[in-house]
Amino acid sequence: MEISQEDLASFHTALKSSKRILALLGAGLSASSGLPTFRGAGGLWRTHDSISLATPEAFNKNAGLVWQFYNYRRHMALQAQPNPAHYALAELARRMPGFMTLSQNVDGLSQRANHPMKQLQLLHGTLFELRCVDRAVCRYSETNFTDPVVPALEIPTSDLDPTSNEARKEKGNDLDISDVQIPLPALKREDLPTCPKCKTNLLRPGVVWFGESLPFHVLEAAEDFLNHPNDIDIMLVIGTSAKVYPAAGYIEKARERGARVCVINMDETDRPAGGWMDGNWFFRGDAAVLVPKLLEPVIGDIKASE
Ligand SMILES: [Zn+2]
Structure with missing residues (x-):
């Protein structure tokens, strides 16, 4: 340089x-x-798979899968x-x-x-804010750096294999969603982070999702x-x-x-x-x-x- x-x-x-x-x-x-960039938020959103995860609709449909993805991203960010x-x-x-x-x-x-x-x-937004999905009435939010977010989201050590990190570095830091070894056990709703204020809704990551302002x-x-x-x-x-x-x-x-x-x-x-x-x-x-x-x-x- x-x-x-x-x-x-x-x-x-x-x-x-x-x-x-x-x-x-x-x-x-x-x-x-x-830190793998996921090609930035914009890049992430350009791929079909990512769009299918980074939306309120995806969260409504399969909050467990979306949380697995964001828990993984939080973990990677905390390692950096x-x-x-x-x-x-x-x-x-x-x-x-x-x-x-x-x-x-x-x-x-x-x-x-x-x-x-x-x-x-x-x-x-940030991966380290959790907030109630009910933005209109409950509006609860918290700063949270806990890894994993909840015990059920612990990442299997096989998915954190250092050799895959090496492979990623060789590819120049860009991490495609297909590289992410998301464990896919179906999680129960009660396994996921719940809002401590309304005690009804799930908490979601405080990031801006596709289609949100x-x-x-x-x-x-x-x-x-x-x-x-x-x-x-x-x-x-x-x-x-x-x-x-x-x-x-x-x-x-x-x-x-x-x-x-x-x-x-x-x-x-x-x-x-x-x-x-x-x-x-x-x-x-x-x-x-x-x-x-x-x-x-x-x-x-x-x-x-x-
Ligand atoms: Zn709430």
Whole structure:
């Protein structure tokens, strides 16, 4: 990986005079933590099998199967560790009140890096929220990192064979749903997590499913940031091609508000929404290496302080 020193210096100069920065995070950041990306939420949803699992209809029809899939994803996410980019962004949030992170990741890694929650908006929800399926009346939700979620969802050790992890790495982190060895014993309803408040309904994962709207309070927080009277200095786009809305719209809107876009990605062909413009930066490579380096003038050397 080669970083242009000229680009790095020009980014550092801009960073040092910045007061308001918006970051958009995607699956590429999780891949730097060794987490299979499921090709991101969007990719996951594109396959027929995934659509059949990531919908409210699937949950109504076979909650046991859907819970097995999400329990597996929670387990994988908990095996992964936040990487230096997660820690660097968390530190930037502590040092710069005008910094906000919008994440498309559901893996809980930003939270585990102690990113201040007020400055972290989860566009697609999180695997580590459980909530009552009855959103209208009961509205119960909780933060929950228990693995397995309930004893009946314990993953057989044969499904966590390290050789299959090796095979997955060779394939470059992308995990197709067909790779997931979901154990298929039919689970009884009483085996699944039940809402402690209404004691009637099941709890479901707090992720945004296909066909569902993004969380209203998250969209509102993003709009508030973008419509703030003060302009935006920099928009960081990390590990995402940001081609889907609302993510793509946030880049366009940030530009309208004066932001210079900085893309950090493994893939050079990933252009930000609206293409490249004068004053944009592109840093190709591993976000876990690049992000701490880029933010160093403000956050210091986070490796040295750990
Ligand atoms: Zn309930």
